[in-house]
Amino acid sequence: MNIAVLSGKGGTGKTTVSTNLALALKANYIDCDVEEPNGFLFLKPEIKEIESVKVEYPFIDDDKCTSCGECVNVCNFNALAKVKEDIILFEKLCHGCGACEIVCKKGALKYKKREIGNIEKGKMQGINCSRGILNISEPMAVPVINNLLKGLVKGVNLIDCPPGTSCNVVSSLKYADGAILVTEPTEFGLHDLKMAVELVKMFNIPFGIVINKDNGSENIVKKYCKKENIELIGSIPYSKDIAKIYSKGELIYNNIEYKNIFDELSGKMKEVLRWN
Known part of the structure; x- marks a missing residue:
């Protein structure tokens, strides 16, 4: 019990x-x-x-990322932001839902783990x-x-x-x-x-x-x-x-x-x- x-x-x-x-x-x-x-x-x-x-968080491959902003639009936790031509990641806000990885057509987003x-x-x-x-x-x-x-x-x-x-x-x-x-x-x-x-x-x-x-x-x-x-x-x-x-x-x-x-x-x- x-x-x-x-x-x-x-x-x-x-x-x-x-x-x-x-x-x-x-x-x-x-x-x-x-x-x-x-x-x-x-x-x-x-x-x-x-x-x-440990929790998962997205890792951005700058060589593949085109800064289209699709990952920013799909993130409900404001863990990603588009600033001019860059995508900024706030890893501690990420809930590991995986939506950003799914919508990224260039395969620029993968997940890593960090200790909390x-x-x-x-x-x-x-x-x-x-x-x-x-x-x-x-x-x-x-x-x-x-x-x-x-x-x-x-x-x-x-x-x-x-x-x-x-x-x-x-x-x-x-x-x-x-x-x-x-x-x-x-x-x-x-x-x-x-x-x-x-x-x-x-x-x-x-x-x-x-x-x-x-x-x-x-x-x-x-x-x-x-x-x-x-x-x-x-x-x-x-x-x-x-x-x-x-x-x-x-x-x-x-x-x-x-x-x-x-x-x-x-x-x-x-x-x-x-x-x-």
Whole structure:
């Protein structure tokens, strides 16, 4: 079963929830937040394997190119431009669709490959851990995420999604059987939570809410869940001690005082997400 952990915004505690739940469930951990993959800071797995992620991009043979501009006209991603009598390539905008190669009557366009990131795999306490790392200055994270999720193994997989509701998140939800939405009990948290809720509903993915930094009061998120009949999986208390633990890069689950929080979350999650 593949469980996506996501949030409508960054900084809600998504990685805190997913890394600690991975221990509670003895689940595989997959960090799809490839622009800032920080789950390994907590899990600290021993890296066993590193794979390069490459994408295709067009290469222009100047000896064959007549600068007709047909490739520019067919490109929907503005990766090619005609400037006077030259064809200019912006390789990082290319999506590798192949349309430019098809329309080029002179055969001046061929495809090469370049590296945009890599995938690291390792183990920690018997848990399979993997993450994608997008190279600095690369604009497109989706190819790294797609390659990362192709390697899903059997069992329970916790997918730590990128923040927000962009195409990166959509790609991370591709294989999800259920979702945990992590939020904070603030106006900003609720605003972006609503967008995340609409996203998982669009894909008909069963989901529940986890509130981070909960002070125990009847806050706006709890009221929203009641009004919309959304399952509340549980909450993580607003605690200075907990903040100290994760600020040191340590797992909350390893602290005997707070271990039960994630044991209870994992139990309730199985009920909410139609566990099988």
